[in-house]
Amino acid sequence: MELPIAFENEGQQLIGVLHVPNGASKVPGVVMCHGFTGNRSESHFLFTKAARAFAEAGIAVLRFDFRGSGDSDGSFEDMTISSEISDAVRAIEVLAQRPEVDANRIGIVGLSLGGCVAACATARSERVRATVLWAPVHDPKVIAYHRNATEQVFPWEFTGGLLLGEALVRELPTIDPVAELRNVRGPVLILHGSADQTLPVEGSEAFVRAIESAGGQVEREIVDGADHTFASVNHERYAIDRTASWFRDVFAAIEPEIAPSAKRISYADAGVDIEAANVTKKRLRELVRESYTPNVLTELGSFGGLFLANFPDLEEPVLVSSTDGVGTKLKVAIAANRHDTVG
Structure with missing residues (x-):
């Protein structure tokens, strides 16, 4: 079952889609965070396909547009990574409060910059028990590497007619998803394509080193031949199936929430x-x-x-x-x- 959903954060409306397994009652839930300039469907409908597959596996999913993206309120020019982290944390709460969802078994998936956002949201929300990062941004300054941002007149055009605001560029050096994810309590899975030309695989190794040094649980898998968004039928299917299976195993090991009436x-x-x-x-x-x-x-x-x-x-x-x-x-x-x- 797929339901349109709208919720507010900091005075603006966010638009999304809620995927609920048929006959669901207190099932695990996952929030999906799209990438920079993306939306709740993502490239080649990756998020739509993934959400439907997760629902078939018995997992509820909330995929949504960050403020300034897709159908949500706001202008892309005003977006910041901090605003997207705030949106993600709010989405986690919205999903956890759904009657069909077990608030004790919440996960998150992030692609590219959405991986950076998901890492930070995991650290800032006590609800997240499992985190999956697809080709994650480990250093947000990569957004402005090809420009001398300090000499730009804001707003300036980034790509495809999209304007970047000064607040985003100025905050880039202050966002450190690797440091934030270091001490999370739940396991982390990272999938990264070996042929990723946007964010080479060396970047996600920083997450692995940080989590392992803190004694955390992390798995990283390099998907042979896959690009930044797993944009082939085989790579896409592998990323989706591997993630669904991993979530299923992790959630199975977590004691479900018991409703007060059932205690x-x-x-x-x-x-x-x-x-x-x-x-x-x-x-x-x-x-x-x-x-x-x-x-x-x-x-x-x-x-x-x-x-x-x-x-x-x-x-x-x-x-x-x-x-x-x-x-x-x-x-x-x-x-x-x-x-x-x-x-």
Whole structure:
């Protein structure tokens, strides 16, 4: 099932697509972060195909346009890596709050600059448990390497009629995805094409060294002959299938979130004193027997009869339940957060 979705971040609307496995109930979820000048579908519809494959594997997916890209609010000229990191963290929260999604099993995928964003979002969101980087940018300054950015008059044209703002270029030296990803708690998978001419494979090695030096879990796989976006049928299929399989294995090892209604609660947890209840029941049984008269039309549970509300010794008659009624009362007590009565 594919659903259009819109959510806000910092006063602007972001547009995306939510992929939900059929009959989903508390399934893992993954956020996808597109690359520089990209969108939620990505080149050769890589993200669309990947999201559908992940959903078939039992994983919910949220792919969306960063502010200034695709159909989301904002101008590309105003985008910064910091704004994209903020958008990604917000998307993680939106996905985690979906009723179909297990908030304890959230992952993220990023392509190219989206890999840089995904790395930083992983470090800044406690929800992310698994991270996949496809041909990631390890040093954002690569965006302006071919220009002397310090001498530019802003905004200046980058490519294809897109303008870069001064805020983006000025912040490039301050963004360090390698340092941010170094101490993440979850495993990381990196896929990088050996024929990537945009970001050579040596760049992603920096992530591996940093994570391993901190004792983290990281796998890097060089996909033979693949370019920057895995733009061939075989390379594309391999990247998608390998990632889906990896996510499935990682999420299978993480204990699913248990909904409050599904948690086992004992009488003691609910504040019910069974011994006191037994004593009370014994006393009530005796009282019921004393109050029994021929006017009683039927019996009530194990108490032996329904006592008359106007019996002289009963100043404040109460309804007392037994057997299944106790379980019902316990649920009512939990729902009302009131455990100051026993019956």
